[in-house]
Amino acid sequence: MEPTPTAPLPGSLTVSPLFEWETVAAVVALAVVVALVAALLLVAGLGRRSRPDWEDFLSSRSAAREDPDQR
Numbered sequence: 775m776e777p778t779p780t781a782p783l784p785g786s787l788t789v790s791p792l793f794e795w796e797t798v799a800a801v802v803a804l805a806v807v808v809a810l811v812a813a814l815l816l817v818a819g820l821g822r823r824s825r826p827d828w829e830d831f832l833s834s835r836s837a838a839r840e841d842p843d844q845r
Contacts, residue, residue, distance in 0.1 A: 782788055
């Protein structure tokens with residue numbers, strides 16, 4: 775009969791540091807793929823409007839202004 779193993783010291787690791795590293799690597803790889811696809815779609819112009827909001831704002835501000843010196 776084998777002797778019973780002694781309990782590990784308090785604070786010592788009971789699980790290997792690389793336990794289930796495949797899951798972590800798969801999640802990181804999936805996140806990288808999603809980020810690359812999103813970047814490609816943005817570069818291709820699918821996330822772009824024809825006229826940005828700040829240009830609309832600037833054009834609406836400058837169209838109605840009058841010069842106060844010409845009164």
